[in-house]
Amino acid sequence: QVQLVESGGGLVQAGESLRLSCAASGRTWRNYNMGWFRQAPGNEREFVSSINLTGSRTYYADSVKGRFTISRDNAKNTVYLQMNSLKPEDTAVYYCAAGLFQYSSNPRDYDYWGQGTQVTVSS
Secondary structure, eight states: OOEEEEEOOEEEETTOOEEEEEEEESTTGGGSEEEEEEEOTTSOOEEEEEEOSSSSOEEEOTTTTTTEEEEEETTTTEEEEEEOSOOGGGOEEEEEEEESSSSOOOGGGEEEEOOOEEEEEEO
């Protein structure tokens, strides 16, 4: 079992930054690749970014490439999502997830999910 708890969301203005954290627990956490997804009202959950077990490979949706950075600190059992140059269209609930595939943008490939943290970007 892996438990995930997100934090760091909030209300910011366009152009500002936020850093999301995902605290993981469970003995097997380090065996999992980690992903960030987001879901806006009325929309499906969409892939944002993912990172492999060691942090050596990262993947991004085109919509966030160059603005967001994913990282993980296995010693602290934490995954981060640094979000810069935020736009109103980034407004959503952000979820972290754990899965066995090195890279997948499909939410169905992830086995464990956090409860989400709200990010709101005003124009």
